[in-house]
Amino acid sequence: MKKLEDLHISVIGAGIIGGALAEALSPYCKVTATRRQIERINGLGEKGITLTTDNIKAASDADIIIISVKPSQVVPVLQDIAEAARGKTVISFAAAISLDIMQKAAPKCRFVRAMTNIAVKVRKGYTLFSPEERINVKELELLEGILLKFGEIQRVQEQYLDVLTAMSGSGPAYIFTVVESMVYGALREGLPRKLALEAAAHTAIGAASLLLESGKHPAELKDMVLTPGGVTIDGIYELEESRIRTAFMKAIGSASARSRVLAEKAREQARGEIAE
Ligand SMILES: NC(=O)c1ccc[n+]([C@@H]2O[C@H](COP(=O)([O-])OP(=O)(O)OC[C@H]3O[C@@H](n4cnc5c(N)ncnc54)[C@H](OP(=O)(O)O)[C@@H]3O)[C@@H](O)[C@H]2O)c1
The missing domain is CATH 3.40.50.720 (NAD(P)-binding Rossmann-like Domain)
Structure with missing residues (x-):
């Protein structure tokens, strides 16, 4: 070899x-x-x-x-x-x-x-x-x-692999949307654009690294940030009211369904091409 x-x-x-x-x-x-x-x-x-x-x-x-x-x-x-x-x-x-x-x-x-x-x-x-x-x-x-x-x-x-296509192949687009949304929030509060973008992106990297390195469940890690009566719980309250988790679950579900439809179409097309 x-x-x-x-x-x-x-x-x-x-x-x-x-x-x-x-x-x-x-x-x-x-x-x-x-x-x-x-x-x-x-x-x-x-x-x-x-x-x-x-x-x-x-x-x-x-x-x-x-x-x-x-x-x-x-x-x-x-x-x-x-x-x-x-x-x-x-x-x-x-x-x-x-x-x-x-x-x-x-x-x-x-x-x-x-x-x-x-x-x-x-x-x-x-x-x-x-x-x-x-x-x-x-x-x-x-x-x-x-x-x-x-x-x-x-x-x-x-x-x-079809679900993973919708989750991991498409995933960067979801994360870019999250980062973009955080940046928009910070822009509304007057933060300079570059600082807002870097802060959001590094926060995403740091959170993902902690998740992987600690092996802890995201809910457990989130709880560590939620001081009673503090800042983060107010942000989380807004996200929950916007049904953020349902939105992501629906996004993955919808993209997975599309991935399966495309896979079936590809199979049909390929069967035709291979039979020719
Ligand atoms: N983009 C993503 O984020 C992503 C993520 C995971 C997986 N994928 C998969 O990666 C594959 C490529 O996606 P992509 O986004 O990179 O698309 P892309 O930018 O359109 O790349 C496909 C390339 O294939 C070339 N091509 C088409 N027919 C060819 C042929 N007969 N011989 C040689 N080259 C040919 C095209 O150039 P010419 O037209 O000049 O030949 C084009 O540059 C897709 O199957 C996709 O499912 C993409």
């Missing part, structure tokens, strides 16, 4: 996520990145990444292939590269496209289905992944080493 530094990894679909993945890997191994409108790839060439529009060559040059095109493009791309990628492992970051669909599109490849989030841009992504059964322990170690270059990782059962 090769080591990370001896690998050549090709990222097919160097858009927002794929570009960040290619950039994160570029200090550690040889990387190729593809997209059709190659002129729209910004900044990757300067990192020593080979750029091409040729997915088949990228797949045949690579030891491991990463797919980060939109879900509707996954099956056509896999069908194109199936021969060039024969015997290789493909990690797909596309939402909704299941392991069984990918196996049908390129039966001679091994697959990992992964979901990450936009924080991969600063190597702080949270990548959930499900490897297929044919991937052995040694290869899994190598693959985990690759995924760790994007941030934290967690192996999960594939059945959880």
Whole structure:
């Protein structure tokens, strides 16, 4: 089994996520990145990444292939590269496209289905992944080493990935909304914009770090901030009156439902493409 530094990894679909993945890997191994409108790839060439529009060559040059095109493009791309990628492992970051669909599109490849989030841009992504059964322990170690270059990782059962897409893939958008709302509140009180933004963002980082490091339940930690008759309980009272928890529960529920609908549509589309 090769080591990370001896690998050549090709990222097919160097858009927002794929570009960040290619950039994160570029200090550690040889990387190729593809997209059709190659002129729209910004900044990757300067990192020593080979750029091409040729997915088949990228797949045949690579030891491991990463797919980060939109879900509707996954099956056509896999069908194109199936021969060039024969015997290789493909990690797909596309939402909704299941392991069984990918196996049908390129039966001679091994697959990992992964979901990450936009924080991969600063190597702080949270990548959930499900490897297929044919991937052995040694290869899994190598693959985990690759995924760790994007941030934290967690192996999960594939059945959880559609909800995790709505929770963790979409999650930064919810957190940005919370931070933005806190900033608006502070602006109303006359705080300078930059100070308000930094204070809100650092508060979010600190609270999340405490949650993870202490292993305590959020309610227990929240209780530590709630001095009787103090400041925070007034803020919490307003949030409770606005049904903040119901709003978040509904948001995750609604996004999960959408994620499942898109997954079902993707399956139908893929079945049609694979049957053709
Ligand atoms: N954005 C997120 O926060 C996020 C989070 C988690 C997972 N994801 C998943 O990541 C995937 C990519 O999302 P994204 O937001 O990065 O989208 P994006 O910016 O649109 O990136 C997709 C890229 O794929 C390229 N592409 C399309 N067809 C191609 C082909 N046949 N060969 C080579 N490249 C091709 C597109 O460029 P050209 O049109 O120039 O080819 C585009 O740059 C999606 O499947 C999504 O579900 C996204």
